[in-house]
Amino acid sequence: MNLFRHLKLAITLPVFLLASISAYAHHAFSAEFDGEKPVEVTGVVTKLELINPHSWLYLDVKDAEGKVTHWGFEFGAPFSLKEKGVTKATLAPGTKVTINGFRAKSGKDFGYAVSTTLPDGRVVKTGGAQDAPTAVGS
Amino acid sequence: MNSTLNRHWSPLYLVVAMLMTLSQPTLASEKIPRLANGKPDFSGIWQTTSAANDDLEPHSNRKDAPPSAGIIEGGTIPYLPEALEQKKRNFENRETLDPARKGWTLGVPRAVYYPAPFQIFQRQADLNLVPQFGHSVRTIHTNGSGHPTDPNDWWLGDSRGHWEGDTLVVDVADFNDKTWLDSAGNFHSDALHIVERWKFLDKNTIDYQATIEDKNVFSRPWNIEVILYRHREKNFQLIEDYRFTLDYDQFYPPKPETK
Numbered sequence: 001m002n003l004f005r006h007l008k009l010a011i012t013l014p015v016f017l018l019a020s021i022s023a024y025a026h027h028a029f030s031a032e033f034d035g036e037k038p039v040e041v042t043g044v045v046t047k048l049e050l051i052n053p054h055s056w057l058y059l060d061v062k063d064a065e066g067k068v069t070h071w072g073f074e075f076g077a078p079f080s081l082k083e084k085g086v087t088k089a090t091l092a093p094g095t096k097v098t099i100n101g102f103r104a105k106s107g108k109d110f111g112y113a114v115s116t117t118l119p120d121g122r123v124v125k126t127g128g129a130q131d132a133p134t135a136v137g138s
Numbered sequence: 139m140n141s142t143l144n145r146h147w148s149p150l151y152l153v154v155a156m157l158m159t160l161s162q163p164t165l166a167s168e169k170i171p172r173l174a175n176g177k178p179d180f181s182g183i184w185q186t187t188s189a190a191n192d193d194l195e196p197h198s199n200r201k202d203a204p205p206s207a208g209i210i211e212g213g214t215i216p217y218l219p220e221a222l223e224q225k226k227r228n229f230e231n232r233e234t235l236d237p238a239r240k241g242w243t244l245g246v247p248r249a250v251y252y253p254a255p256f257q258i259f260q261r262q263a264d265l266n267l268v269p270q271f272g273h274s275v276r277t278i279h280t281n282g283s284g285h286p287t288d289p290n291d292w293w294l295g296d297s298r299g300h301w302e303g304d305t306l307v308v309d310v311a312d313f314n315d316k317t318w319l320d321s322a323g324n325f326h327s328d329a330l331h332i333v334e335r336w337k338f339l340d341k342n343t344i345d346y347q348a349t350i351e352d353k354n355v356f357s358r359p360w361n362i363e364v365i366l367y368r369h370r371e372k373n374f375q376l377i378e379d380y381r382f383t384l385d386y387d388q389f390y391p392p393k394p395e396t397k
Binding site for chain 2: 032049050051052053054056072074078082087088089110
């Protein structure tokens with residue numbers, strides 16, 4: 001009986017670990033984003049895609065000269081956002097938000113959103129990657 | 139003698155033939171599988187023999203598809219001008235752009251006519267459709283509920299069905315724009331809206347019709363129709379076909395082009 005229990009553990013534990021590792025690899029922050037390149041942008045939401053496994057927020061960011069750049073930020077899964085009270089209505093097109101995060105390794109205008117400051121001043125943790133820095137500068 | 143017999147039997151044949159004709163619809167509707175509540179029961183493993191997944195539209199043979207008359211009522215898809223250009227670009231690059239080739243969820247209605255079996259598990263409150271390809275489960279709710287007021291952008295949309303006689307009518311909405319309608323680059327936006335009609339032709343055959351609407355891509359709603367056949371081979375079963383690792387790793391999770 002004891003042997004069976006050990007055997008079961010010996011089999012299930014590596015399977016569980018393998019599953020965790022592969023999920024981790026697929027959703028890793030470090031695969032796409034650069035922890036050395038923090039970004040903070042303020043812009044107007046054009047679209048929120050509530051898609052599994054990762055949501056994406058797109059926004060237009062205007063610089064000092066008035067030039068508009070279109071940015072895309074990776075958010076967590078729709079359900080985790082909903083748990084924090086973030087829905088399509090919260091981030092409807094036209095909403096002004098500030099995002100703190102990290103830029104894509106490619107250097108293109110994509111990033112990972114650690115947190116998002118909503119128009120009412122509420123700061124919401126919007127990223128979902130397990131290996132991401134929890135705050136910009138940490 | 140012969141002519142006497144003929145005279146004698148002819149009216150009887152006529153009566154029998156009439157009775158058979160009259161009773162046929164009743165017999166057919168009695169024979170289709172039904173749930174305890176009397177609604178048609180689509181449980182089983184189904185697959186189309188059509189070439190719809192190669193290209194919904196009529197096409198001659200090409201290296202990646204045999205010829206087909208297509209499955210669209212009226213022949214072609216009524217694209218808006220800009221969308222038609224996008225479709226042409228998709229077609230030219232279909233070998234690398236087709237979401238199914240990346241192992242992504244097939245979407246609706248493609249999962250219905252993709253050339254692989256799918257299984258329906260049906261209860262009074264819902265039907266659950268499990269395609270062999272990928273790891274998706276599509277639930278069609280038949281409990282009288284409507285689309286959610288705060289939807290996500292689902293890969294398979296949100297399906298709400300109701301019965302019109304023996305026809306299951308399903309309203310599907312709240313999609314994302316990451317799936318295609320076939321492997322020829324026919325596509326849609328996240329404004330896709332589909333109304334499906336599922337109906338038994340006999341106990342082993344389903345007539346599947348869908349009206350496809352998308353104000354961002356098509357100039358008007360358009361209709362498709364395919365026939366689905368029940369798999370009746372001995373011990374037939376779905377075998378997992380999940381495109382998860384190795385060659386597919388680069389495509390998961392789906393993301394904008396960040397590289």
